[in-house]
Amino acid sequence: MPGFGGKQLEMDGSIDDKSEDSPSSSGSSQPQNLSTVVHTITAVPTAIPNQPVQVQSVIQPTQQSVIQAAGQIQTVQVEEDGEGHLVRTDPDIEKRREILSRRPSYRKILNELSSAEAPGIAKIEEDKEEEAAITSIQTTIPSYVQTSGQYGGYCIKEPTEPPSHQLPIIYGPPVPLPPARMQDSSKVRGIGDASQDSSSYKKVTAGQTIQIAAANQNELTTQGLQTITMTNAGQGAVTAAAMPAGTTIVQYTQGDGSQQFVTVPAGEVQAYQIRAPSSLPAGVVMATPTGITSPQQLAEESARKRELRLMKNRYKNREAARECRRRKKEYVKCLETRVAVLEQQNKTLIEELKSLKELYCHKAETE
DNA sequence: TTGTGATGTCGTCAAGAAAA
């Protein structure tokens, strides 16, 4: 499976044990062909860990056993592999193997496994509460206290003190900042390290300097995106210090209502015709290049478009990455639980097999 | 105290999968 070190994780619940200490593999003196064995298995259902269940079963090669566990009935097909190993072969296994061999979607894998199995495995669902919380934050924070992804983290304003300058800036999804950094400095970092702690937001009070910086300033500049330093000098005035005179800020609204901005350097602003076509949602301003002739300009334009697209996606993707990591963790946890349960089950079954073989031998001797 | 390596987390981008 990609992403898991190339290892194919086996989650098929096989009752096969080929380890060296396995009695069935080492006990050559024991009869290898079990035709019919009637016994009791104390099994731990995989879906309900730490909950031993008494299972009455009759195991024969290639037959089904019914395992009743905590109110649920699980049908298990087992057969002997010729070496005395009991191998579970129900079709479910094939399905699971197929699922796991695909590129993992942790949510799907877990949901499919849990629906195919028992209700004990929690399904991964959308975290509605989390979403609601985010929405709530977005709606309660004053509109000018937020910022966008690439420049982001730069949210920025006294809620009680609307700016007099009305610089059309920095609307967008809230960008959380790590508490430590917030304590240390009023400087807000830029590209590639916007934020880490979704529970808090940068609040800048009067007199602070807000620097919106890029890791690679040159790259940004060539794409028409500026490094912006806004200084709140205490009078409530905010200026874009690093922004060249004449720089235009294009602000647009995303589908989810969040807003983004792009700056257009003074030298290039004439090349754009700002319009608001009726096909676009309200609030969206589309900038179309006009009079671009040289390949270099075309390249710059495509780079700018690409940057705009990336910027639009950045916030969503940040959230998606968080979700993905959360699901991955949950998935791994589930696998670990499963491994533990199956190991326990395996041990129990080996013990059971051992005692049954002894019983069988003893019976054969007396006859 | 300072430097360093290991480890973990996060944001970002790209590519493929899935949905519309």
Add this chain to the structure above:
DNA sequence: TTTTCTTGACGACATCACAA
């Protein structure tokens, strides 16, 4: 076909343990 979702890979940074 286009858009959206998902996740691996990568780099940046924080934190911790340890040695000098």
